[in-house]
Amino acid sequence: MTLENLIYGYVPDAEEKLKDMTDDINYIEKFLNERQLELPEAYGLPFANHVVMMVERIRNNECINMESTSDEIQPETAAMAEEMLQPLFQKYQIEKNESEIKLMAIYLTLMSENRKEIENYG
Numbered sequence: 001m002t003l004e005n006l007i008y009g010y011v012p013d014a015e016e017k018l019k020d021m022t023d024d025i026n027y028i029e030k031f032l033n034e035r036q037l038e039l040p041e042a043y044g045l046p047f048a049n050h051v052v053m054m055v056e057r058i059r060n061n062e063c064i065n066m067e068s069t070s071d072e073i074q075p076e077t078a079a080m081a082e083e084m085l086q087p088l089f090q091k092y093q094i095e096k097n098e099s100e101i102k103l104m105a106i107y108l109t110l111m112s113e114n115r116k117e118i119e120n121y122g
Contacts, residue, residue, distance in 0.1 A: 003029040006048040017052055024055045024088060031084050037111035047107050054100060058088050063097035073105045077112065081105035 004025055007018060018025065028051055032038065039047050057063050081104040082096070089096050 003032075003048060003051065006044050007052055017056070021052070021055050021059075024091075025051060027087065028084065032111065035080070037108065038114065039107065039111055040114045043107070043110055050103070050107065054103070055088070058085075058094060058097075058100065059092050061092065061094045063094065064099045064103070065097075066099045066102070073102060074109065077105045077108050078102070081108055084108075 004018070004022070007025065008015070078101060081101045085101055085104060086096065
């Protein structure tokens with residue numbers, strides 16, 4: 001199931017929220033697909049909601065600020081999250097936001113672990 005379909009299926013007021021976000025959501029999905037990353041089914045809905053809310057925050061320059069959780073985030077995953085989000089920061093002309101990067105890195109960690117599990121156990 002595509003990220004856009006998940007959003008339409010589960011996020012309240014999805015049609016209104018997605019009206020101007022389709023390109024950003026498709027970009028995120030393409031980024032994930034190119035790296036063969038997908039969430040376990042149980043995390044699909046929370047991730048879809050996170051993406052919508054994150055894009056809204058970035059577009060409105062209302063990014064979150066949270067205490068550091070970098071101890072639990074691998075540097076490679078943080079770098080991948082930054083690579084994913086940097087074009088959005090640039091598009092909406094806002095400074096890089098470490099908190100948004102860390103939140104996305106958490107999901108990317110889940111996706112990477114899911115991919116390894118699939119590779120190991122089919």
